[in-house]
Amino acid sequence: MINQSLKQYSQMLANKEISSVELTQTFLNRIAKHNPSINAYIALDEAKTIAQAKAADNKIASGKAQALTGIPFAQKDIFCANGWKTTCGSKMLANFTAPYDAHVINQFDAVGAVNLGKTNMDEFAMGSSNETSYFGGVKNPWDFDRVPGGSSGGSAAAVAARLCAAATGTDTGGSIRQPASLCGFTGLKPTYGLVSRYGMIAFASSLDQAGPMAKSAEDCALMMNVMAGFDERDSTSLNHPKEDYTRSLEKMIGEQPLKGLRIGLPKEYFAEGLDAGVAKVVQDAIAQYKKLGATIVDISLPNTQLSIPVYYVLAPAEASSNLSRYDGVRYGHRAAEYDDLMDMYIKSRAEGFGAEVKRRILIGTYVLSAGYYDAYYLKAQQIRRLIAQDFTQAFKQCDVIMGPTAPSTAFKAGEKADDPVAMYLQDVYTIATNLAGLPGMSIPAGFSNGLPVGLQIMGNYFDEARMLDVAHAYQQVTDWHLAMPKGIE
């Protein structure tokens, strides 16, 4: 009951093998049993969830079922959901009940999907290990001493531990893909602008994108059909024609389904800093892709190393602006004692934000301040264009780009918590795609020392369907994506 694909759940519901209430209750029971140790979920509301499941059963009975109707999903706690506590992993919003639904939540509701609960995350999406959450860390279901990755750590653990059918996440510098790699499942960050950010608590507005986290590329494609689409309420939402992301999955069969596909391997992604065990798994996956008919092309993305400093100027700068709304006036944490307005501001913010968030706000404030804007923010924006141009050049020689998602497997909790720069280097392979606005995904490709390793697939703008095909072809001939951690039956 917990390992089926979204398509299988849909068929089971249609054939009345199970009801949405039964399926949902199965996951709620698993959550009750395992969440106390894993800490994947921050907010649960069984009554609301079951009510949605009942409504879904009615929808199915009246013949109006769609692909995701009646299936239970976990929602990252960055999405405002009407009537649900929405905390963004922060003390600042610990008592905030969202008075409206994010677009992403609307989309799931509209098709009758069920909301299992809100998942844990690094505070305000700033982190790569879920260790900055006000609500505590999350255990990697593959090894409870290790982190699940971040910032979508709760959603990641929920997918890996089968505490949901699938989950949503967001990715600003790698926060869907890196946890997907560390926890052994499939995650996709779409082209910037494809999924509306309305109601998605903002971290870095020019980089944030929501996406699916699921057990397979096919599941991600089904979720993209629901999540993607123009929304006039998000001024950065693109008026891109609606697509069926599953449309060519079925073609990925036969001897060499990927004949003619050119896969670019950037030399900078296989250099110093990459763990040898991870490199081996990725190389084996590339060899598998050759068997599927693809051609390998050596490419270069020369400005790869610069993506980290550029990101750690731009993202904190945008965060410092976005988080200036948290002032203790109308919602969020207000200090219990204060003398005057200034005192209320500085104390509310000092108390409400955790250390990493404060660090990034301070960096962002600094790089935007008078006298430094040109040297830092503007310079970073210029290098951002160079990074995007690297990809434009590369896509003249290849159709998709592949490489590792993360430089290592899951690290131990606490190992990098004291060294912000070491933590930031986790994102070295994922960040450039956010800067360029390109789509990227991670798929399970094997294990190193018993821990999952992800293969990253990057595509050109709006090429998600092809990327999903490419991932699906691999998942037809391998079974890494079906593996489930032991000990959480």
Add this chain to the structure above:
Amino acid sequence: MSLNINDIKRIAHLARIQIDDTEAQATLTKLSGILGLIEQMQAVDTKGIVPMSHSQDVVQRLREDVVTKTNQRDIFQQNAPELGNGSNQAAVDGGLYLVPRVVE
């Protein structure tokens, strides 16, 4: 580009975040590390490069200047913080939010 403790205090003031001397010192160390990281940018020649803020060639969409939202003040004010300073009442009164006196 090195910072000192006064820079930290100035930035913290701009960001409206209270920071005491011990925290300022710890922050100085961590921020200096991060600034060392971003110094790598200075080695790159970016003369003539147009700064990039968005990957697609888009312009701000406009809409008709008409009222589309309804007044939901009561719903929103359910999230009002506690007044504090000894009172645990919500910091609202007659539809307004309560803050310390701003105008003398």
